[in-house]
Amino acid sequence: MDHKLLNHFLRFGSLSDEEIAAIDSTMSRKSFLKGTLLLKAGQHSNEAFFVLEGIVRQFYLIDGSEKTSEFFTEGQWVLSNNNLAHDMPSGHYLECSSDCLLLVGNSAKGEDLYSRYPNLGAISRKLMEAVFLEQQSKLEAFVAGSPQKRYLSLLRQKPVLFQQVPLYHIASYIGITPESLSRIRKRIR
Amino acid sequence: MDHKLLNHFLRFGSLSDEEIAAIDSTMSRKSFLKGTLLLKAGQHSNEAFFVLEGIVRQFYLIDGSEKTSEFFTEGQWVLSNNNLAHDMPSGHYLECSSDCLLLVGNSAKGEDLYSRYPNLGAISRKLMEAVFLEQQSKLEAFVAGSPQKRYLSLLRQKPVLFQQVPLYHIASYIGITPESLSRIRKRIR
Numbered sequence: 470m471d472h473k474l475l476n477h478f479l480r481f482g483s484l485s486d487e488e489i490a491a492i493d494s495t496m497s498r499k500s501f502l503k504g505t506l507l508l509k510a511g512q513h514s515n516e517a518f519f520v521l522e523g524i525v526r527q528f529y530l531i532d533g534s535e536k537t538s539e540f541f542t543e544g545q546w547v548l549s550n551n552n553l554a555h556d557m558p559s560g561h562y563l564e565c566s567s568d569c570l571l572l573v574g575n576s577a578k579g580e581d582l583y584s585r586y587p588n589l590g591a592i593s594r595k596l597m598e599a600v601f602l603e604q605q606s607k608l609e610a611f612v613a614g615s616p617q618k619r620y621l622s623l624l625r626q627k628p629v630l631f632q633q634v635p636l637y638h639i640a641s642y643i644g645i646t647p648e649s650l651s652r653i654r655k656r657i658r
Numbered sequence: 659m660d661h662k663l664l665n666h667f668l669r670f671g672s673l674s675d676e677e678i679a680a681i682d683s684t685m686s687r688k689s690f691l692k693g694t695l696l697l698k699a700g701q702h703s704n705e706a707f708f709v710l711e712g713i714v715r716q717f718y719l720i721d722g723s724e725k726t727s728e729f730f731t732e733g734q735w736v737l738s739n740n741n742l743a744h745d746m747p748s749g750h751y752l753e754c755s756s757d758c759l760l761l762v763g764n765s766a767k768g769e770d771l772y773s774r775y776p777n778l779g780a781i782s783r784k785l786m787e788a789v790f791l792e793q794q795s796k797l798e799a800f801v802a803g804s805p806q807k808r809y810l811s812l813l814r815q816k817p818v819l820f821q822q823v824p825l826y827h828i829a830s831y832i833g834i835t836p837e838s839l840s841r842i843r844k845r846i847r
Contacts, residue, residue, distance in 0.1 A: 529802040538801045549794065560798055583783070587776040594772070594783035597790060604793050605738065609749055611800060612727045612833075613718040644801075 471498070473521055473544050474572060481595040488586050495578040500570050507563040508549075514559065515576045518547040523569030524633055528641075529561050537642040540566070540634065542627055547571075548600060567633045616645045617653050660687070662710055662733050663761060670784040677775050684767040689759050696752040696760075697738075703748065704765045707736040712758030713822055717830075718750050726831040729755070729823065731816055736760075737789060756822045805834045806842050 470489050474496075478484055484492075498521070501507070508514055510530060518525065518541075525547050527539040538561065541547045547563060583590035610619050620643055624631065630639060640650040659678050663685075667673055673681075687710070690696070697703055699719060707714065707730075714736050716728040727750065730736045736752060772779035799808050809832055813820065819828060829839040 529798065531802050536801050538797060548790070560795075560802075583780065587779070590776070590783055591772065591779050594779055594786060597783060597786035601737070601786060601790050601793065604790065604797070606749075608727060608793070608797060608800075609718065611797075612725050613720050613749075 471521055471572065474519055477519070477544055478592055478596075481599070482588060482592040484588075484592075488589055491582055491586060492589070495582060496572045496574040498570065499573050501565045501568070503565055503568050505565045505569075507547075507565065508559050509562055510560060511558050513557075517574050517576060517579070518563075519572040519574070520545050520547065521570040521572060523571075524566040524630065525569060525571075526564050526566040526634070526638060527561050528564065528638075535562075535638075535641065537638045540627060540630055540642065542629060546596075546600070566638070611644070616643050616649065617657075619643045620650065620653050621657075660710055660761065663708055666708070666733055667781055667785075670788070671777060671781040673777075673781075677778055680771055680775060681778070684771060685761045685763040687759065688762050690754045690757070692754055692757050694754045694758075696736075696754065697748050698751055699749060700747050702746075706763045706765060706768070707752075708761040708763070709734050709736065710759040710761060712760075713755040713819065714758060714760075715753050715755045715823070715827060716750050717753065717827075724751075724827075724830065726827045729816060729819055729831065731818055735785070735789070755827070800833070805832050805838065806846075808832045809839065809842050810846075 470493050474492075475484070475489070478492075496519070501523075507516075507518065507525065520541050520543050522543060525541040526537055527541070527547075527549065528535045528537045530536075549559065549561065549563070579593070583593060610622060614622070620639075623639070623643065636650060637647045640647040643650065645653075659682050663681075664673070664678070667681075685708070690712075696707065696714065697705075709730050709732050711732060714730040715726055716730070716736075716738065717724045717726045719725075738748065738750065738752070768782070772782060799811060803811070812828070812832065825839060826836045829836040832839065834842075
């Protein structure tokens, strides 16, 4: 098992050798070129991704323009309705913002693992709780923070984005125009 | 067990009589008057609430003014960082927007239940996945929807709010001024 995935799981519980082998047998390692679309709006999919290297961007296409809603970076799961509720078509796109190395699994194999190894189910539950909390702080930042605060918090949490992702995608994620983002960046320097 | 809570759990799996009794022994039923603060920003708490009757409002206090970030209604869990990560102080307030009848539990008792009954852990995992998806559609509505769309979607999903909650709280939740909300409502009538 890749040490990044192992370290990730160990945040939520311990794993036996057998459990590690079982997880490994359900996930495969794949490289994707920058610009690859992993998922399109309207598609059904039950794939889940864990980012080993690179950046995956989630966006919506609204009246012809892209609205970036998330960046997933090293050590994060790319979780979305597609892999949890496969009866629903995806509302968003997933794109590799850089060359990416990903672990690819799917939710049906996950469910099978959880029924064979209750400990993995417990780890997955704690992981979902952690993801829920991350998402809640993100909503909090939207509701309660100014664009400048959201910019500073992104700069602190995911500095890698500023080297690899076009600024207009970052502006879109923060919810402002690229011009406003430039002004904020000038003011802070 | 209250039938609303039972129906809620049955969405995610089946329960034995023993499991139902075990859950019941960890939760208590309490009434709260309109205006009661269940949680204040800065407080630590590991309480979790399930709404049997009434409306619980989550809000942030930003420079002296309240920003509403969620309304929890009948049949919903009031989940927040306070009951999942108790080492973190709450960033938000929870207030009863109406007289409320709630089931009150706490996360330590929950963890104990999950270790004794793995099936309850599995149900909790599926519940967290469902909550995560709900939160994702909410973020989607923020990123991708117009205020009018967010208004219509709230009206469809939680009509009870419009009878019980002041419109300026609803405007705050949608992210617009009360005046803009009035304009939208007039246009639609």
